[in-house]
Amino acid sequence: MLPFLINLQLGEPIYEQIVRAVKKAVATSQLQSGAQMPSVRVISRELGVNPNTVQKAISRLTDEGVLASHPGSGSFVADRQPSLHSQQIKALQPLIEQLLVESAHHGLSEAELITLIQKTHQQIHGNDH
Amino acid sequence: MLPFLINLQLGEPIYEQIVRAVKKAVATSQLQSGAQMPSVRVISRELGVNPNTVQKAISRLTDEGVLASHPGSGSFVADRQPSLHSQQIKALQPLIEQLLVESAHHGLSEAELITLIQKTHQQIHGNDH
């Protein structure tokens, strides 16, 4: 049993789906700092996917600072590194803009969108917050 | 001069960048319902891009109901078709979830994220709202 939830689907690169699944698990504390990740080969076997594909995902996650890899011993969830405020904004801006455009295209008001975001936030983090 | 803003960049399919640029122009009323789009060949020439690439973007936009194409006369911005509420949610849910995960990864609180969204909303729509 993998320590993160994932349902592989067509239409999106597998390694990107793994990256998002791990990020989500970290964001929701299903994976906590210091926790050891299953090995590349184990994840590969569990998902029925080539080890190189998993390796690519792990590589991305270490590049982004989500994981820290130690050859010989394994990969671990890294401590959260608080980024500077300006960097936070730059990283999220394109995503926010896209969400606003799509939201407007579907006829949602800003208030409706925010309500939807708050509901989704609760769903993801569970009711224990 | 094209009726929508676009800065072609590497790393993302050109036709997807065109799709987003047109959607954004429609969302911000820079392109209004009934307005005629420049022809495929004109857009192609202005962007220095192959006509087939532009055609692919136009095709996506008509499929999504943003544009309505009339062979012989041109492509026009379609009337906004209010979708059902449940469909709105389904379409936006993955985007919202991704934004929340990325936001958490950068250490932003839910309140900070919503403030950032509101600021971005004002920037996009200008101060005349």
Add this chain to the structure above:
DNA sequence: TCGTCTGTATTATTACACCTAATACAGTTG
């Protein structure tokens, strides 16, 4: 009616990303 515009379709070619496969190597651990 004719020429020119419109969207659309087709075929071919090049380039690149994704994925799989099969190894290989060095470091860590029991």
Add this chain to the structure above:
DNA sequence: CAACTGTATTAGGTGTAATAATACAGACGA
């Protein structure tokens, strides 16, 4: 030492993105 770990390399197969060169039918103004 044996078995695990992350990592690197090479190869092949597949699909998409983008360009290029045409072609055709419908709309429209002169």
